[in-house]
Amino acid sequence: MDFSLSPRTAEFRTEVMAFLDSHLTDEIIDTMHRTGTFNDKPFNAALADAGLLAGAVPGYGDRDPIELYVLFNELEKAGAPYDGLAVSMLAAGVINAVGTDFLREQVLERLLTGRFNCCLGYSEPDHGSDVAAITTRAVRDGDEWVINGQKMWTTMAHEADWVILLTRTEPDVPKHKGLTMFLVPMDTPGIEVQPVPTMASERTNATFYDEVRIGDEWRLGDVNGGWSVMGVALAFERGVMGGTNPAVPLLRHVRGWAADAPSPDGGRMIDDPLLRERIARTAIANQVSQLLTLRAAWIAATGGLPGLEGSMAKLYATDRYQQAVGWFQQMAGADGLLGFGTDGAAADGWIDYDARHSPVTSIYGGTTEINRNNVAERHLGLPRTR
Amino acid sequence: MDLALTADQETLRGVFADFFASEAGPDRARAAEPSGVDGPAWERLLETGAPGMGLPESLGGGGASLADLAVVAEELGATIAPLPLIEHAVSARLLASIGACPDPVVGGTEIATLALHPAQDGTSRLVPAGAVARHVVALDGDRLVLASGDAPGTALGNHGCLPLAHRPLDGAAVLLEGPEAHAAHARALDEWRTLTATALVGIARTALDLGVGYAKERQQFGQPIGAFQAVQHLLADLPGLVDGARLLAAKAAWAGSTDPSGADGIVDLDDNDITDFATLAGMSLVVAGEAAATATDRSLHVHGGYGFAEEYDIQLFYRRARAWSLVLDDPARECRRIADLLLGAA
Numbered sequence: 032m033d034f035s036l037s038p039r040t041a042e043f044r045t046e047v048m049a050f051l052d053s054h055l056t057d058e059i060i061d062t063m064h065r066t067g068t069f070n071d072k073p074f075n076a077a078l079a080d081a082g083l084l085a086g087a088v089p090g091y092g093d094r095d096p097i098e099l100y101v102l103f104n105e106l107e108k109a110g111a112p113y114d115g116l117a118v119s120m121l122a123a124g125v126i127n128a129v130g131t132d133f134l135r136e137q138v139l140e141r142l143l144t145g146r147f148n149c150c151l152g153y154s155e156p157d158h159g160s161d162v163a164a165i166t167t168r169a170v171r172d173g174d175e176w177v178i179n180g181q182k183m184w185t186t187m188a189h190e191a192d193w194v195i196l197l198t199r200t201e202p203d204v205p206k207h208k209g210l211t212m213f214l215v216p217m218d219t220p221g222i223e224v225q226p227v228p229t230m231a232s233e234r235t236n237a238t239f240y241d242e243v244r245i246g247d248e249w250r251l252g253d254v255n256g257g258w259s260v261m262g263v264a265l266a267f268e269r270g271v272m273g274g275t276n277p278a279v280p281l282l283r284h285v286r287g288w289a290a291d292a293p294s295p296d297g298g299r300m301i302d303d304p305l306l307r308e309r310i311a312r313t314a315i316a317n318q319v320s321q322l323l324t325l326r327a328a329w330i331a332a333t334g335g336l337p338g339l340e341g342s343m344a345k346l347y348a349t350d351r352y353q354q355a356v357g358w359f360q361q362m363a364g365a366d367g368l369l370g371f372g373t374d375g376a377a378a379d380g381w382i383d384y385d386a387r388h389s390p391v392t393s394i395y396g397g398t399t400e401i402n403r404n405n406v407a408e409r410h411l412g413l414p415r416t417r
Numbered sequence: 418m419d420l421a422l423t424a425d426q427e428t429l430r431g432v433f434a435d436f437f438a439s440e441a442g443p444d445r446a447r448a449a450e451p452s453g454v455d456g457p458a459w460e461r462l463l464e465t466g467a468p469g470m471g472l473p474e475s476l477g478g479g480g481a482s483l484a485d486l487a488v489v490a491e492e493l494g495a496t497i498a499p500l501p502l503i504e505h506a507v508s509a510r511l512l513a514s515i516g517a518c519p520d521p522v523v524g525g526t527e528i529a530t531l532a533l534h535p536a537q538d539g540t541s542r543l544v545p546a547g548a549v550a551r552h553v554v555a556l557d558g559d560r561l562v563l564a565s566g567d568a569p570g571t572a573l574g575n576h577g578c579l580p581l582a583h584r585p586l587d588g589a590a591v592l593l594e595g596p597e598a599h600a601a602h603a604r605a606l607d608e609w610r611t612l613t614a615t616a617l618v619g620i621a622r623t624a625l626d627l628g629v630g631y632a633k634e635r636q637q638f639g640q641p642i643g644a645f646q647a648v649q650h651l652l653a654d655l656p657g658l659v660d661g662a663r664l665l666a667a668k669a670a671w672a673g674s675t676d677p678s679g680a681d682g683i684v685d686l687d688d689n690d691i692t693d694f695a696t697l698a699g700m701s702l703v704v705a706g707e708a709a710a711t712a713t714d715r716s717l718h719v720h721g722g723y724g725f726a727e728e729y730d731i732q733l734f735y736r737r738a739r740a741w742s743l744v745l746d747d748p749a750r751e752c753r754r755i756a757d758l759l760l761g762a763a
Contacts, residue, residue, distance in 0.1 A: 343657030
């Protein structure tokens, strides 16, 4: 085994880190937390102009998945706005895998400029984990499709140029077999976006589709082949594209706070034995999370499909992140309750933020329970229960 | 970046998986209780060259790296082999590094071991393999010493049926003194942590297999208990935990093999960039100890009352999962030691 990055990947990492040093300002980070929109178009465009975005599309060009991992891992560790970018690049990867020349030209090429965004329209108000049961209808009308329905958790819809929309095209067959995926331009008449505020101030949306009419050229994959397109997207999403090292910035903020914060027992918090133990435990979990993620990337780089390994990374990383947040919030005491911009806030408000943000990480992108089902059924070979 | 074993390591893994399949396993471990050592199996092990595998070829060893030894250690753990191979390998490597490895230790006809804790009043307490080792390498104050003499032959009865013994250091030869003594012992202890971590990954792996196998077989309410989601989810957390522990232990072994001096090791907490062997070795034992404890705990639970019965194998794994790591220390104390490596001393 060799745990060092190849010279080429190491050079790519150096470029990404240098880019972040020069382009990721405090203002960008403040803005994303103030607005709740974890997407910064000028920042994305600068990434593209620096030639770093082509590596962000899974399966595209000659970039390998380890570079993809490196890019999103560095963005995540630095606390950069990357949620919008990750979804856009995921969409680019799906288009690259199953899209037509039309979609590659109209969407993929534009996404690669960093000046456009895509969002995901899978979940609905009544269909979350059981996503194959969605009811948003697409009905064929000549060369066009007419779409009616509602999507939930359409994060970045207010920033996006297109939505990847999962629709029902065949209601009278088993639920997985009647789904079709579309790329719908967000400026198509009949689409309405309503903000859904969250307790972490991260903005998401509900989106409504009323007699939305698009041409068949916007179909992504086969008619009634939407479930397999979902599979491609999930294999890209789980593990490799950020989301499995959130405790790295948390630990950096905690350490910075503890270096100065007085301990109620005298001395500084950084010398508190229990805090030191918990910092070490979090640092250990961060290493393990990184390695599980890197394994998923390495499997993809060597021609495999790391869906289950991505599930394992997400299960482990989100559990440990939530545990660490709980520890540090308790140990920061009342100061840890204070948020961004508040005088005296522990770790400048980051502990409050992470305590607000962390619950969603075991929900979005496949809940802990869905991931456990995947591992139980497809890795351990236990009977299917649903 | 390459997370696969080398072709040679795959061969090695196959050879020792076969060896331990015939010369170890739950029945042999049970038969070796309470002494914790299977003498005939050790004799057979000598034929494989395993005891000297990690020593330089110039001494008659196999020239294997720490990463190679780790491949063997996982198979040893997976079969809870009652063989003091890890203690022997790391103490022999320490002795060889200072030109003091006796020939019978290279061949394994005399067993060597490492006292994990500094001696107290001239005695090393709770020495792993201390019941059977002729040679004990120990830290006594600021001196690294080698105590050679007849092994007591009987172990202190303990949770994991380890061959533990207190070993007096009377008449021990002084090998090194001062900072060099501490550094050599620390290095050997980190190798012990890495290989023990890998063996614990093996324990966790088999415990998971036992739990899954039992869940598929055991019928209640007219179906296998593995069809119940509550049971599935107990087990579904484990593959990530076990694989994560294996990856971290492998990374430690890689660091210990490619950067033996530790001169190039990185410890960057803020960037989650850690390649320092000592730090990774400590981390790997904490993670693997937890993986083995959790996997055996959940697997035993899935076995219901039978898991508690001596007749079933999972209890053998459960007890060793705890003993093999706790013989060094409380993981919380290990974490505070790791914090010193990450943050500087308090």
